[in-house]
Amino acid sequence: MTRWTRKRWLAALSVVLFASFSTAAFARQGAEQKAKAPARAKAWTPPRTPWGEPDLQGVYSNRTITPFERPEEFAGKATLTDEETAELERRVVDRSADKRDGKGTEADVSRAYNEFWWDRGTKVTTNRSSLLIDPADGRVPPLTAEAQRRALDEWQQPALRGGGANGRGADSYRDRSLFERCITRGMPGAMSPSAYNNNYRIVQSPGYVVVSIEMLGGTRIIPTDGRAHVNNGLRQWMGDSRGHWENNTLVVETTNFTNKTLYRGAAENLRLIEHFTRVDADTIDYRFTVEDPTTFTRPWTVAVPYLRTDEQMFEYACHEGNYGMEGILSGARFQEAAK
């Protein structure tokens, strides 16, 4: 490693470690969260479209305070009691108290603004202690040795540094995350809960299911007519999705990802399997399974309740005024010049 790359590496690492600490409070909020599991379908029969498919249509929110991975405090505990749920929800109310205890710290800057600008939810939407349901410990399985080496290599490539969940460095807009650049949260990021704009509209027509995504916008048009995936050489930022019906469940397989998007270390070898099952009038049991033997030591599955909402979808035209990007890059230049 040259001195230059070492310097870059250390700078990048410090940024990331800092970001990790600065968001530790939020991560802890994750730990505070849990949700009422969608009542699993008993004998409920979903309505059908006029052409006979299960009807998933409507606007849904996947907002939840249930943590993505199982927090340490719930190790060995897949589901939570009513008391634990109440405690989690109480902590969220407490979190919403707009505390300024870290005034003058990066953590306080990272909280960005008053709580009323956020829409992270205040309720659990499942009684599970994590959205991640497989493996049984509720944690993302370890990366393969190859993926660990690759992560470090990618770390040193500016063009890829912005491809992950978080940008590192500010030499160029390309160093910033695809989310900050208003491009995409990728898959399955785009289908996962966020801090606001957690709404989705599902529309069906014969041979297609369409999912419109509020956060960053974007529409997934998923053929369900049995056609094959596009040619293996055609790679897309959101992959190439094909759906089919298994009883009352829509199963979607997405492949053909690019190496420009990273999901927890997985890129072009990612194979994503999603299950959409309407389990009652107001709930879709949404699941995705992440498969990439070059990245993860085993496949893993996340289940997120999608709850019907009366909200209307709003446009999130992120490029409209992304002054933040300008501020980040010009801020870095200003600070370099001041040194």
Place this chain on the structure above:
Amino acid sequence: MKRHHPLQLALVTGALAALAAATPVRAHHAFAAEFDSTQPITLRGAVTRVEWINPHTWIHLDVKDSSGKVVEWMIEGGTPNTLLRRGVDKNSLPAGTEIVVEGYRAKNGTNRANGRDLTLPNGRKLFLGSSGTGAPADGKDPSEAK
């Protein structure tokens, strides 16, 4: 293949994991990359206009500096979408409204800051006091029922 020190691998993997865990609740972009925690700032002034835009709103403010000269500041807030859901719209903050901003100055040295805490001069939280907005309460707003 390049050789990496095991510690580097451990650190990077750990850092990635920590970031991933924190990801679901992030704002659209990293505020700590844009604003300077070492430059906390308190501004008091009259709203001149609100840029009701995505991904973040910007409130323009006329602030008198120590010499009495009026200087325009721009304050970054959250997405308008959340406020719309709370019943607040772009007419909710008319020009001329006096507000107090506690925030952090932009790293690029311009007259920009994030609105970490926005209040009206009487201490009432901006927007939060609007009735029926469903916004999280913080107990500090005099209008909140105890």
